[in-house]
Amino acid sequence: MSAEVVIDVKNISKVYKLYTKPSDRLKEALHPMKKKYHNDYAALDNVSFQVRKKEIVGILGTNGSGKSTILKIITGLLNPTNGTVSVHGKISALLELGAGFNQELTGIENIYLNGSMMNLGKDEIDKKLQQILDFADIGDFVYQPVKTYSSGMFARLAFAVAINVEPDILIVDEALAVGDMFFQEKCYEKMKEMVQSGATILFVSHSLSAIRNFCNRAVWIEKGILREEGPADEICEKYKYFIEQKETKEIVKTAVAEEPADVPAGKAKNKIFVKDFQMNKNVVVTGEDIVFTIELGFRESGLKYGVGMIIYNEKGDIVTLFNTVRDDMKLERPYSVFKIKVENNDFLDGRYFISVHISDDMVMYPYDRNDYISEFRVLPKKNRRGLPVAEGYFRCKHEWEILE
Known part of the structure; x- marks a missing residue:
């Protein structure tokens, strides 16, 4: 029997009204004939997919494709224009760096603020405080206003809070990109532990290797439309080919068109x-x-x-x-x-x-x-796990020798 569905996205569309100038909004509201002064922009167009319990699902797409929009709708920060989202379980989300944090408050104060937003009482936060501080590992900066933090320190604290409130669903939107490699390793290992304990992870990253190696499945959204979904390695391969095609330089066309x-x-x-x-x-x-x-x-x-x-x-x-x-x-x-x-x-x-x-x-x-x-x-030639045998510019033939 397949695992239960914890996120069910059905026919989601999100349309924004774009006005050339602020006064057009007022003109449209007051016009007796309801004249249109805006252009519609579809950030999402009829997107549907499901995420099951204990899955790690990656979301791919170029900038402006609608990845962050769908995450905000899933977390309830945005309402869709059309469609429905069903979520079963407590969500903890790391969206834009700094979302949910008060820049004037200290790190400690923000821990309690975020905990209360997750419906945790002060006693519960008190019990988890040391775990959060140990994981963030930002020292005495936790007593300083977060507006003084570097992006890396901010990410450490935000991630430490997000994982230690024990969510059923963790949503991560590029938050690990600003951390150093040691912190990233600690985060990935912690997320693996969470999944083994029954959590589900929705993971957005521009790193194809991160999605291919870390995720079970991938969802590719492009220009607001669901292009593909399926096994992570297959979707990453299709997405990489799409990007390569898109970024091919005009040198190819020029060389074909012009005879020396x-x-x-x-x-x-x-x-x-x-x-x-x-x-x-x-x-x-x-x-x-x-x-x-x-x-x-x-x-x-x-x-x-x-x-x-x-x-x-x-x-x-x-x-x-x-x-x-x-x-x-x-x-x-x-x-x-x-x-x-x-x-x-x-x-x-x-x-x-x-x-x-x-x-x-x-x-x-x-x-x-x-x-x-x-x-x-x-x-690419793949190994038994479905990973390419090599990456970079060429495959270097080699032999391993393991000595006791």
């Missing part, structure tokens, strides 16, 4: 030219073999030449290249087909673009240039 000035117009006059380019597959997984095939055409014989292929990432940076001149291969007669085999490839998750150039044997001038002639996609 030193290349002869068209290929009618090229002494050597690229007739065709093929790959064995356009979507590969890290560790699979890749085969690139370049077919050349010749209008003259007896030429000394070199064949080169460059692979770029989406930012236009060179990832690697292959070149017969660099590999000390002498080409002094026409060869029709060249194959480059990359065994057990080490490319990591991403989109890659290929350019093929034919030059003289000193690489002084081109016979033919084919910028961004093709592209391919690499999907």
Whole structure:
């Protein structure tokens, strides 16, 4: 039997009225014909999902996508325009840094203030006070007004209060991003303990690795619309690809659209030219073999030449290249087909673009240039837990040796 649903979001929409100037609001309110002076902005549009007991659910989305809005609706800080939210259990939320804290009060006073907001009596807070202070670990600053705190100290105190009121549901919105690595480790370990004891966590972060490694499931909201939900690693992979596509630089379009000035117009006059380019597959997984095939055409014989292929990432940076001149291969007669085999490839998750150039044997001038002639996609190879075997720019082959 599946675990009980503790958060049930049904068809939530939130529409804001945007006015060009403050007076338009008054004009609209007083206009006898109810003339509209505003534009509607849908922060959320018909969003639905469920969170079950003891789940850790991550929420993904670009800035302005509606993540914070849905959290505020779940916690009751905002009312939806349409739809309903059902919450079963006591919620403790870390939303914007400083929300629920009085800047003029000391840390101790804010602990009692927040405890009372969570329906805890003074006696209950007294019992938990030392636990909160030990976890926050901000020393005598707890007796100073919180307006004097750094963002890291503020996060420590806010998180310490949020977890020690023993909530059924903990909501964290980027609050850990300002803490140092030691504090983050302590927070993650504490949240794991909470889940083992029956709590549920709703976790918002821009860190894909944090959501992929920490969460069971993920919900992706983009421009107010629910794009995807499912296992965290799968949703993170789709979201990462979306971001990569979105951030691809114009260098790719420019290179395709503009032919370099030193290349002869068209290929009618090229002494050597690229007739065709093929790959064995356009979507590969890290560790699979890749085969690139370049077919050349010749209008003259007896030429000394070199064949080169460059692979770029989406930012236009060179990832690697292959070149017969660099590999000390002498080409002094026409060869029709060249194959480059990359065994057990080490490319990591991403989109890659290929350019093929034919030059003289000193690489002084081109016979033919084919910028961004093709592209391919690499999907990550995953371990048994579903995590990518490597991250960064390349996979480094290695061996572990464990000594007693």
